[in-house]
Structures are given as C-alpha cells and as structure tokens.
Amino acid sequence: MSRGQRLLLVAVAALALAVVLTLTVWEPSDGADDLPSAVIGDAMSFSLRSTEGPVQLSDFRGDVVLVYFGYTACPDVCPTSLAAITAGLDRLTAAERERVTVVFISVDPARDTPTRLTEYAGFFAPEVLGVTGTAAEVKVVADHFGVFYRRRELPGSAGGYAMDHTALTYVVDPVGKLAARLDHGAPADVIAAAIRRQLEPPPKDLL
Amino acid sequence: MNPTSLARGLAALLALALAFPAAASTPDAAPITVKDARVRLLPPSAPNTGAFMVIENRGEADVKLVKADNPVSKATELHTHIDDNGVKKMRQVPFIAVPAGGQAVLAPGGLHVMLIGLERPLRDGETIPLTLTFDDGTVLTVEAPVRKPVAPMREGK
Numbered sequence: 001m002s003r004g005q006r007l008l009l010v011a012v013a014a015l016a017l018a019v020v021l022t023l024t025v026w027e028p029s030d031g032a033d034d035l036p037s038a039v040i041g042d043a044m045s046f047s048l049r050s051t052e053g054p055v056q057l058s059d060f061r062g063d064v065v066l067v068y069f070g071y072t073a074c075p076d077v078c079p080t081s082l083a084a085i086t087a088g089l090d091r092l093t094a095a096e097r098e099r100v101t102v103v104f105i106s107v108d109p110a111r112d113t114p115t116r117l118t119e120y121a122g123f124f125a126p127e128v129l130g131v132t133g134t135a136a137e138v139k140v141v142a143d144h145f146g147v148f149y150r151r152r153e154l155p156g157s158a159g160g161y162a163m164d165h166t167a168l169t170y171v172v173d174p175v176g177k178l179a180a181r182l183d184h185g186a187p188a189d190v191i192a193a194a195i196r197r198q199l200e201p202p203p204k205d206l207l
Numbered sequence: 208m209n210p211t212s213l214a215r216g217l218a219a220l221l222a223l224a225l226a227f228p229a230a231a232s233t234p235d236a237a238p239i240t241v242k243d244a245r246v247r248l249l250p251p252s253a254p255n256t257g258a259f260m261v262i263e264n265r266g267e268a269d270v271k272l273v274k275a276d277n278p279v280s281k282a283t284e285l286h287t288h289i290d291d292n293g294v295k296k297m298r299q300v301p302f303i304a305v306p307a308g309g310q311a312v313l314a315p316g317g318l319h320v321m322l323i324g325l326e327r328p329l330r331d332g333e334t335i336p337l338t339l340t341f342d343d344g345t346v347l348t349v350e351a352p353v354r355k356p357v358a359p360m361r362e363g364k
Contacts, residue, residue, distance in 0.1 A: 072250075075257035075322075077288060077295040079249055079356040080315045087358035116252040123250035148294050158282030158323040159255060162297040184295065185316060185359045 046141040048105065048133040051118040055131045057176055060101045064198040065172040066191075069147045071108035071163045072120045078104075081167060081184055082124040088191030089125055096199055097127070099174075105141060106132035107149040108163050145170055145178070173198045238265040239305065239341060244351035246335050251328035255280070257319040258337055258351055261312050264305040271302040272311065274340035281324030283337075288317055302342070315359070329353045 048055050057065065066085055070078035085102055092100065104121045106112035109132045112120075117130025132138060142149060149165040167184035171194050180194050244260035258277075264270055275283045285303055289296040295316075303318055305311040313319050320337065329335070334350040341347075 072253050073255050074297070075247065075249065075253070075255045076297070076315055076319055079247060079253075080359060083356040084358040111254075119252040120250040152296065154297075154299050157284055157299045159284070159299075159321065164291075164294055164296040166293050167295040168293055184290075184293070187360060188358045 046137075046144065048131040048137060048141065049114055050129055050131045051114045055103070055129065057103075057172065060103075060172075061176060062174050063099050063101045064174060064195050066100070066102045066195070067105065067145065067170040067172060068102070068168075069105045069107050069142060069145070069149060069165055070167070071106050071165070072112050072116055073108065073159065074163070074165075077165075077167050077184065079124075081169060082121075082128065084186060084188055085128070085169060085191055086125045087188035088195065089127060091188055091192035092195065096196065099199060100127055100195055102128040104128055104130045105138065106130065107138055107142065107147075107165050108151075109133060109135055109138055171195070171198060239263065239270060239345050239347060240265070241339065241347060241349045244337060244349045246322065246329065246337075246351045246353045248329055248331050248353045248355045254325060255321060255323045256325060256329065257286075257315075257321055258335070259313045259315065259319055260337075260349070260351070261310055262303070262305050262339075263310045264307055267307050268343065269307050270305050270345070271342040272305060272339055273302045273342050275320045276338040276340075277322055277335055279326055279329065279335055280322035281326065284321045284323060286319055286321040288319075290316070305341075315356075331355060 046057050068078075068081055068085070070081065072078075082102075082104065089097055089100060089102075102121075102125065104117065106117055112130075112132050114130070114132065117132060119130075121128040121130030133141070147166040147168075149163055151161050152164050153161050169182040169184075169186065169191070170178060171180040171182065173179040179198050182191060182194055186194075240263045242261050242263065244258065246258045247256045249256045258275075262272060272285065275285060277283050285300050286297055287300050289298060299321075300318070303311050303313070311318065322335075331353060334352050336348050337351050338346060338348045
C-alpha cells in the first residue's frame with residue numbers, strides 16, 4: 001500500500017466515522033434528542049408574520065428581545081414560560097420595560113394562525129408578539145436558534161398531536177446577537193437580571 | 208309537600224352534595240383526598256388547558272387515577288411531560304399512580320389533567336368540577352378554581 005493509498009484509507013475511515021457520529025448524535029430519536037448548541041454571538045435575522053404583517057428581528061434593533069418557541073395548544077409548558085417572562089417584565093422599571101420585546105414563535109403553523117397567536121400572546125403581556133410563518137420559514141428560524149421541534153402524533157388522544165419543542169428562552173441583545181439561553185422554569189428574577197444585563201451599557205474600561 | 212318546596216329541598220341536597228365532594232366517593236373505598244386542585248386560565252384562543260392538584264392516599268393499598276372528566280371540554284385526559292435535554296415532550300399516560308400512604312403531585316412541567324377542546328373560554332376565578340375515577344372504584348368530584356398561570360418560584364428544568 002502506497003503512502004497515498006494509506007492517506008486515502010485514513011480519510012475514508014474518518015469520513016465514515018463522521019457520518020456515523022452525525023447520524024447517531026444528530027439524528028433526533030426518542031433515545032437521543034441531543035439539542036444542537038446555539039451559536040452564541042451569531043448575528044441573525046428572520047422574517048415571519050404577525051397580524052400586523054411581516055416581522056423581522058431587525059425591527060427590534062435597540063431592544064432586548066426574548067424569543068420563545070411554542071404553540072397555543074400547549075397547556076402547560078408554554079404558559080409557564082410566558083408567565084415567568086411576564087413576571088420578569090414586571091420586575092423592570094417602566095423605562096427598562098419599554099426597551100424589551102418578547103417574540104413567541106409558533107412551531108405549529110398548521111393550527112396557529114396569526115390571529116390566534118396575537119390573542120394568545122397578548123393575554124400574557126402587551127410586549128409579547130405572537131408570530132409564525134410557513135412550515136419552511138419556521139424551520140429556518142428554529143435552526144438558526146438551535147431549536148428542536150417535532151410533531152408527535154398522540155394516538156388515542158383527542159388532542160390529535162403534540163409538538164415536542166425546546167422550551168428555552170433566548171435573549172437577543174440590542175444589536176441582534178444571541179446573548180443567553182434561559183432554562184425552562186427560570187424564575188422571574190433570573191429573567192429580569194438577564195434582560196438588565198443586556199440593557200446596561202458595558203463599563204468603559206471594557207471597551 | 209308542594210312542588211316548590213320539594214324543588215327547594217332537592218336544590219339544597221344538590222348544593223350539599225357539591226359542597227362536600229368527598230361524600231360522592233364509595234364508602235368502603237381507600238381514603239383518597241385531593242388538595243390544591245386548580246385549572247389554568249389561558250387565553251380564549253387556547254383550545255386546551257391543564258389542571259393540577261395533589262392526590263393523597265391515606266389507605267393501605269396503592270391506587271391509580273385512571274380517568275378524569277369535566278363538563279367544559281370535549282375530552283379529558285391524563286398527560287405528562289418528559290424533559291429531554293431542554294426539549295419538552297407531552298405524552299398521554301394511561302394512569303397516574305398514587306402509592307399507599309403517599310401522594311401524586313400533578314404540577315406544571317409534569318403530570319396534569321388535560322382539558323382538550325374547551326367548549327367555551329374559562330373565566331378567572333370560576334370553579335370547574337373535575338370528576339376523578341380511581342381503579343379501586345373511588346369516584347371523587349373536586350371543585351377546581353380557574354387561576355392564571357404563575358411564574359415558577361425556583362430554578363428548575
């Protein structure tokens with residue numbers, strides 16, 4: 001075997017290993033739904049729709065934006081997260097609160113119309129905007145945030161299907177960069193502190 | 208007794224039965240009690256909601272909650288949530304076990320009674336009768352107040 005052949009063999013083996021790893025680690029399955037890690041610091045943009053028309057992340061430049069992926073037929077996890085976010089907003093001063101937008105992105109566009117989303121989101125706080133798009137548009141945005149979701153049929157359930165979904169809250173800073181991810185169940189104080197961290201100008205000696 | 212007073216008497220009996228839900232259970236059944244029952248108030252556009260509670264079993268035999276009913280949604284089911292590395296997965300469960308001398312906690316993020324296909328929007332503060340059927344034959348009806356979702360108090364998953 002020549003040196004070239006050996007190199008080729010090593011390269012093929014490495015490629016095969018990479019393919020196997022990709023399939024076993026990234027393929028979402030019941031056993032290992034490993035969450036792809038979001039790219040912190042990556043600038044991002046998206047285009048979805050609310051009842052008011054197209055919505056882009058750049059519309060909120062200058063604001064701290066909290067992004068949450070869910071669906072309105074979700075009776076527990078999404079309302080818990082939105083209630084926590086609302087309680088977090090309540091801990092801010094009026095001036096701080098003016099600079100915060102919450103975007104609730106539905107991963108269930110088949111059932112969640114913009115009208116339904118607007119009503120749902122507004123129930124929690126006026127800062128919450130309910131948006132969605134086509135299945136393809138939602139997928140692009142979710143991928144951008146590293147959010148996993150999947151329609152899961154519930155045989156025998158009157159609910160028809162559930163959406164498995166990442167239940168993290170993403171904090172986007174005023175220049176549009178992903179600054180933090182908050183766990184589901186993060187208390188209001190943690191959420192308020194995460195918002196304030198992005199509102200405060202950084203100390204001068206760090207610039 | 209004239210028909211009016213008969214009707215009043217029946218109404219009083221009915222009110223009494225509603226006021227003491229435990230009286231509806233079978234006399235010989237395990238002493239199962241329910242506390243902190245509540246139904247989540249959600250936006251009128253939400254098709255479903257959840258109910259939470261703590262079920263206590265002071266008896267000597269394990270029991271299972273096998274069925275729940277209510278008059279305001281098309282279906283009532285038992286569900287749970289699985290947390291898979293930050294991904295929340297809601298699944299229907301066939302029963303909720305309540306161990307002898309123990310309790311089952313139905314709380315946000317885990318086990319809950321799911322009210323599917325609400326026939327009307329619920330109002331803050333109204334009470335919804337939840338009828339719970341256990342595998343030992345116990346049937347309990349608890350009055351669950353409708354409450355706004357509250358933010359979690361502690362760090363959790």
